[in-house]
Amino acid sequence: MEITWSFVRMLSSLMIAVAAAGCAFRYGQAGSYLQPMAEYGVSYVSGGDSEAGMDAMLAIADRFNVRLTMVDAARGDPLPDAAILVSSQDGRSILHASATGPMFYLRLPTGVYWLAIGYQGWVRTRDIAVDGQALDMTFRLPVRTLEDDWLLCSSPRGNVAVTAVW
Numbered sequence: 001m002e003i004t005w006s007f008v009r010m011l012s013s014l015m016i017a018v019a020a021a022g023c024a025f026r027y028g029q030a031g032s033y034l035q036p037m038a039e040y041g042v043s044y045v046s047g048g049d050s051e052a053g054m055d056a057m058l059a060i061a062d063r064f065n066v067r068l069t070m071v072d073a074a075r076g077d078p079l080p081d082a083a084i085l086v087s088s089q090d091g092r093s094i095l096h097a098s099a100t101g102p103m104f105y106l107r108l109p110t111g112v113y114w115l116a117i118g119y120q121g122w123v124r125t126r127d128i129a130v131d132g133q134a135l136d137m138t139f140r141l142p143v144r145t146l147e148d149d150w151l152l153c154s155s156p157r158g159n160v161a162v163t164a165v166w
Helices: 005-032 051-063
Strands: 037-039 042-047 066-072 083-088 093-098 103-107 111-119 122-130 135-141 150-154 160-164
Touching: 037 093, 042 051, 042 093, 051 103, 066 111, 111 135, 122 135
Parallel strands: 066 135
Antiparallel strands: 037 042, 042 103, 066 103, 083 093, 083 111, 111 122, 150 160
């Protein structure tokens, strides 16, 4: 088969069209599942559980003044599904939500707040002051692995029993 310049141009055009359609599809997907929520006047959004999700979260980061990231304390791996609690200075709960990914962004009014992040029974707390500057915080939380939940025992006869430890 002889390859002509017109065939090369047609193939190049086709590749560019496919790449452009793929980029447009990916952009549409990333933006479509990030739906900001609101509770007691506090807007928030969570995500970042994939590369596209992280890109989408970073693209909207400037809309929020408190940006949280939750990671495994030992490995630095991203942690989804953390519980987020924000209370006002007088102790009134103004937000209680579950993060759907390791990134959680909030838009809080100016003031002082108590922030608690929970994961697998561990809780990290912090007082935060929200003013004109954005706050970027990373919470490093311990993670219970399967190795932490099991105890391996052996007998002198070589029999092995595995017992759950809770």
